[in-house]
Amino acid sequence: MFGLLRIALLYLIVVNVITLILFIWDKARAKQGQWRVAESTLLLFSAIGGTPAAFVGREIFRHKTRKQPFGYILIAIAVLQVVMVAGIVIYRTSSQVL
Numbered sequence: 075m076f077g078l079l080r081i082a083l084l085y086l087i088v089v090n091v092i093t094l095i096l097f098i099w100d101k102a103r104a105k106q107g108q109w110r111v112a113e114s115t116l117l118l119f120s121a122i123g124g125t126p127a128a129f130v131g132r133e134i135f136r137h138k139t140r141k142q143p144f145g146y147i148l149i150a151i152a153v154l155q156v157v158m159v160a161g162i163v164i165y166r167t168s169s170q171v172l
Contacts (some may be wrong), residue, residue: 076101078092084092084124085123085136089119089122089123089124090123090124090126090127091127091128092119092124093116093119093120093127093128093131094124094130094131095114095121096115096131097109097128097131097132097135097137097138098131098135099111099128100116100137101131101135101137104137113138113141113144116117116128116144117144117147117148117151120148120151120152121151123150125151125152125155128148129148129152132145135157
């Protein structure tokens with residue numbers, strides 16, 4: 075169990091670091107007027123676990139803060155992730171009680 079938890083934690087750390095790097099890179103490219111990271115790529119990395127870094131990147135670098143529907147999609151991803159984690163916790167807790 076603890077091995078799986080460590081792997082999951084390592085995965086989330088790596089995905090969040092990559093997500094933050096993508097936001098930093100995209101912001102730098104935007105300032106230079108160069109080719110950008112696709113919004114779909116930024117949202118994909120958010121969806122696979124990089125949501126905390128996406129929100130941090132948006133706030134610190136003031137990047138994609140006025141862009142819609144990007145912001146709404148990012149919020150929807152975060153809500154879905156919270157609901158999924160809550161569902162897993164509730165399921166695991168209820169199955170241990172029975």
